[in-house]
Amino acid sequence: MVTCVTPATTFGKTGNHHQDYYRRKGTQPLIVMATQNDSKRPFRVAILSSSVRIGRLSHRVALYIQRYLETQLSLTAEIVDLKEYDFPLFDERLAYQQSPSEKLLDFTRRLMGADGIVIVSPVYNASFSAALKNVIDLYYAEWKRKPVGIVSVTSGSVPGIATVQQLQTLMLKLGALVVPTLCTVVKVAETFSETGEGSPVAERIIRPLLEDLQWLLNQTVSRID
Ligand SMILES: Cc1cc2nc3c(=O)[nH]c(=O)nc-3n(C[C@H](O)[C@H](O)[C@H](O)COP(=O)(O)O)c2cc1C
Numbered sequence: 001m002v003t004c005v006t007p008a009t010t011f012g013k014t015g016n017h018h019q020d021y022y023r024r025k026g027t028q029p030l031i032v033m034a035t036q037n038d039s040k041r042p043f044r045v046a047i048l049s050s051s052v053r054i055g056r057l058s059h060r061v062a063l064y065i066q067r068y069l070e071t072q073l074s075l076t077a078e079i080v081d082l083k084e085y086d087f088p089l090f091d092e093r094l095a096y097q098q099s100p101s102e103k104l105l106d107f108t109r110r111l112m113g114a115d116g117i118v119i120v121s122p123v124y125n126a127s128f129s130a131a132l133k134n135v136i137d138l139y140y141a142e143w144k145r146k147p148v149g150i151v152s153v154t155s156g157s158v159p160g161i162a163t164v165q166q167l168q169t170l171m172l173k174l175g176a177l178v179v180p181t182l183c184t185v186v187k188v189a190e191t192f193s194e195t196g197e198g199s200p201v202a203e204r205i206i207r208p209l210l211e212d213l214q215w216l217l218n219q220t221v222s223r224i225d
Contacts, residue, residue, distance in 0.1 A: 046114035058153035063196025123160035
């Protein structure tokens with residue numbers, strides 16, 4: 001692994017709360033940045049887009065994250081879109097299903113085959129969507145030690161903190177390695193276009209989560225295939 005040790009003050013304003021904190025304090029903590037090792041493949045990240053609603057808006061954030069991971073962080077990123085799958089209501093965990101459907105196996109390969117997962121969750125009644133819980137429950141051992149970042153998305157102006165925290169609690173119960181970063185998108189239509197372009201503020205909202213996920217991947221995932 002290539003690592004470089006850099007004084008925090010060489011950074012511009014990053015949007016990363018911790019880095020900016022040290023800059024304000026005028027101190028120079030050493031930040032160890034693990035970079036991609038050129039001899040290894042890039043990390044693969046699956047972005048689980050979890051609104052299946054007609055006219056959904058949170059999918060815009062999934063599109064933005066995919067592009068950001070690929071262009072800014074040089075990771076491989078794929079959207080796994082729940083709306084494409086139209087899953088029936090949960091009736092058993094995958095491990096106990098006698099003959100799982102081909103679409104469930106495909107979904108599982110794409111989601112669990114990734115090194116890390118970003119869950120993009122709509123805010124529904126201060127919680128998350130039933131469609132999302134419907135697929136989370138399909139797995140148990142598969143979640144263990146899986147790096148997972150979570151972002152909530154609302155069209156309103158109150159941040160979906162409860163949504164993120166409920167999902168964090170759920171994923172911790174399943175043994176996932178949960179990125180603790182609190183990432184919430186408000187007034188989604190003002191910040192993200194239909195095709196996933198973000199206004200200037202988008203990066204400030206999203207980048208800290210993705211950087212922390214990348215850091216966690218560097219600490220925990222072996223890329224020897
Ligand atoms: C069933 C339902 C419940 C919702 N509850 C909330 C809520 O509690 N707080 C909020 O800010 N927005 C709420 N919204 C608005 C969504 O956050 C909004 O639709 C947003 O775009 C994310 O969902 P979407 O991807 O399905 O569009 C709700 C929407 C639906 C459909």
